[in-house]
Amino acid sequence: MAETADGGPGDGTAEVLDRPLPDGVRRRVVQIVADAFGGLTVAELPGQLRQYARFTPSRRAKFAGNAMAAALETEPLFRQRIGEKLREAQPELAGALDSGSPPPAADPLDVAAAAYVLRPTGWVKLVTAAGEEAQRADAERAGEESRAELERLREELERAREQTRLDTERLRTELEAARKEADSLRRKLRAALSDVKRGEAALRKLQGEMEAARAEGQAQVSAAESESRRLKARLGEAEAALEGTRRAAREGRSVEDMRVRLLLDTLLDATQGLRRELALPPVSVRPAETVDAVEPGRMTPKDIAARALSEHDPAVLDQLLALPQAHLLVDGYNVTKTGYPQMPLEKQRLRLLGQLSQLAAQTGAEVTCVFDGAELVAPVLLAPPRGVRVLFSKPGVTADELIRQLVRAEPPGRPVIVASTDREVADGVARAGARPVASAMLLKRLS
Numbered sequence: 001m002a003e004t005a006d007g008g009p010g011d012g013t014a015e016v017l018d019r020p021l022p023d024g025v026r027r028r029v030v031q032i033v034a035d036a037f038g039g040l041t042v043a044e045l046p047g048q049l050r051q052y053a054r055f056t057p058s059r060r061a062k063f064a065g066n067a068m069a070a071a072l073e074t075e076p077l078f079r080q081r082i083g084e085k086l087r088e089a090q091p092e093l094a095g096a097l098d099s100g101s102p103p104p105a106a107d108p109l110d111v112a113a114a115a116y117v118l119r120p121t122g123w124v125k126l127v128t129a130a131g132e133e134a135q136r137a138d139a140e141r142a143g144e145e146s147r148a149e150l151e152r153l154r155e156e157l158e159r160a161r162e163q164t165r166l167d168t169e170r171l172r173t174e175l176e177a178a179r180k181e182a183d184s185l186r187r188k189l190r191a192a193l194s195d196v197k198r199g200e201a202a203l204r205k206l207q208g209e210m211e212a213a214r215a216e217g218q219a220q221v222s223a224a225e226s227e228s229r230r231l232k233a234r235l236g237e238a239e240a241a242l243e244g245t246r247r248a249a250r251e252g253r254s255v256e257d258m259r260v261r262l263l264l265d266t267l268l269d270a271t272q273g274l275r276r277e278l279a280l281p282p283v284s285v286r287p288a289e290t291v292d293a294v295e296p297g298r299m300t301p302k303d304i305a306a307r308a309l310s311e312h313d314p315a316v317l318d319q320l321l322a323l324p325q326a327h328l329l330v331d332g333y334n335v336t337k338t339g340y341p342q343m344p345l346e347k348q349r350l351r352l353l354g355q356l357s358q359l360a361a362q363t364g365a366e367v368t369c370v371f372d373g374a375e376l377v378a379p380v381l382l383a384p385p386r387g388v389r390v391l392f393s394k395p396g397v398t399a400d401e402l403i404r405q406l407v408r409a410e411p412p413g414r415p416v417i418v419a420s421t422d423r424e425v426a427d428g429v430a431r432a433g434a435r436p437v438a439s440a441m442l443l444k445r446l447s
Contacts, residue, residue: 031057032117090114097118312441314441328367332399333371349371391406400428407433
């Protein structure tokens with residue numbers, strides 16, 4: 001018997017399984033290998049299984065099941081070592097398989113798995129018989145489950161029938177209640193129709209009464225109109241009597257008027273005597289003289305140009321700025337590019353604003369300098385000099401348009417002087433009442 005287990009002449013290793021190993025048998029075989037795995041050294045293990053040497057049996061069966069089954073099939077030495085471990089663990093089952101008479105009470109799957117590992121004579125029949133037994137067991141188990149499922153479905157069907165019967169009874173009860181409610185609603189509907197008919201009769205009665213009331217109202221309106229005409233006649237008589245009374249009152253009041261007039265003459269005579277007694281001088285100032293206006297002989301912004309000065313004489317600008325509340329508007333880049341165009345824009349602005357600050361201090365006039373915002377590549381950080389208001393036009397608005405807006409904002413009659421060489425600007429501000437001067441004149445005055 002030992003000779004057969006060690007691969008002697010009676011060994012069943014020459015037998016070949018002509019069908020796949022049943023699943024139940026394969027699981028038992030993997031479990032046998034996983035249990036015996038730990039009793040082998042790393043050197044005794046095939047190369048593909050050495051990485052699982054430190055795994056627990058359950059983890060080996062889970063992660064290395066396919067590898068262990070393949071090694072058991074292809075590595076005879078490894079299968080022999082696993083068989084030795086199985087003989088040590090289950091000697092009775094191994095001895096029974098060697099003798100060719102497996103124990104009848106043993107699990108067919110355990111017998112087939114042990115036969116697959118030990119490979120005694122006739123192991124293929126044992127494995128095949130175990131597979132068929134497992135299939136029969138599975139079939140019987142499936143039959144039992146089917147019978148249990150059928151029994152459960154029968155019970156559910158019976159419960160469903162009972163529930164259907166209860167629902168039917170409930171629906172019959174509800175239908176009966178609905179029929180009774182419908183009968184009640186029919187009776188209420190007949191009663192409502194009777195009420196509607198009575199209401200229609202009452203409405204016809206009320207319509208008749210309303211017609212009678214309307215006729216009575218018309219008769220009362222006719223009587224009221226007659227009474228109104230009679231009252232109007234009496235009102236005319238009363239007005240005639242009132243007019244006669246007023247006429248009599250006016251005739252009686254003429255005496256009182258004469259007395260009041262006599263008292264007024266007395267007061268006037270007394271006032272004239274008081275004036276002669278106090279020797280009061282005549283009034284030298286009249287109310288018309290307190291109104292601000294230009295009298296003949298006084299200068300206006302338009303009169304300055306008519307004097308004997310040249311149109312480009314800076315003295316003309318001084319005379320204009322000497323007018324009361326004069327306001328000088330300067331087209332900044334127009335002036336700087338006329339006077340010193342070779343300088344950078346920043347230095348042009350600083351030079352012009354410094355000179356305008358001195359001019360504002362000398363003349364006391366209001367000075368506003370306007371620059372075109374389109375010339376800028378970035379916002380200007382600038383502290384305006386004393387006495388000069390600095391403005392930049394918004395995007396999309398030119399400096400010329402901003403100057404015209406400033407001129408239109410001034411009240412009519414205020415002296416406004418605009419320094420610019422732009423003819424369109426000069427014509428526009430002149431029509432608005434301002435006095436244009438050339439940029440060259442301002443430059444001469446500033447220098």
